[in-house]
């Protein structure tokens with residue numbers, strides 16, 4: 001089989017912007033994306049997807065993919081690992097990890113479609129039932145979040161993740177208020193997106209430990225490995241991260257330093273399925289947990305589900321609930337251009353399975369896809 005050409009499309013967001021109030025400088029979040037289609041001489045087309053969180057940035061991402069396509073046209077798409085390493089030579093200087101990831105996903109999609117099997121089977125098969133936790137980035141008060149926690153718990157979600165980094169007193173108030181009022185079998189996780197100093201993070205970690213918060217994500221700068229290790233050692237709340245790590249190599253340093261208990265690579269950024277499965281292998285060797293960061297568009301989300309299913313130390317995955325007024329919060333709304341929308345869905349027990357069709361298992365609805373195109 002031979003790759004004949006590579007097409008990209010920049011898509012507008014399928015969801016309204018949600019707020020991420022914990023960031024240094026509040027910012028809006030949308031789920032616009034770049035879809036890559038890798039065509040072959042045997043008529044099989046693979047899909048991949050990444051996103052840089054704005055339409056303007058995504059145009060840069062699409063250009064990066066186009067620039068890299070000259071390295072893969074004419075090659076056998078089955079040679080995923082060899083192609084990954086050739087692209088990595090370019091990416092480690094140019095920094096276009098989203099481009100590498102999207103192309104890698106498309107190659108795995110081709111492999112699966114050619115084999116007639118869902119991707120997780122090619123990755124070694126399903127190892128665990130994977131449950132979903134709900135990331136709920138809406139801008140709500142602690143008191144309002146109590147009702148939303150009940151809503152998400154009834155659906156079967158295992159936990160709710162909210163932004164942190166509002167300041168020590170406000171974060172402590174939010175933890176206490178929510179933890180004192182949510183169902184016993186439902187957890188709360190907090191994510192500061194690297195915004196705290198060590199001293200302030202330690203104060204929040206103390207309260208989070210007392211109230212048995214599920215995890216404290218990216219409390220401080222990701223460059224302060226010793227600080228993370230100290231937080232992880234001093235407090236019982238598990239420290240987690242790092243959605244911005246590229247590719248799998250930084251994982252080894254963080255695991256050796258015991259700086260986190262939960263690793264959260266982004267399939268769309270860590271180097272695609274190849275990169276994420278390598279992180280999974282390292283996480284297993286250190287007996288930690290893998291909980292993929294997956295706050296993205298639908299094709300990439302399907303890729304993340306296959307990685308989760310095939311990773312032995314993964315029992316939980318992120319699921320973005322990006323609208324507070326949904327009839328069913330287990331419906332994935334960040335990818336309206338997918339024809340088989342039902343393939344991505346949290347069931348009433350909180351379980352989420354990877355799509356069963358060959359490859360990544362998602363089909364594009366060409367008409368809707370064209371509506372979302374902004375390039």
Ligand SMILES: [Mg+2]
Pocket residue numbers: 191193217218243293
């Ligand atoms: Mg995060």
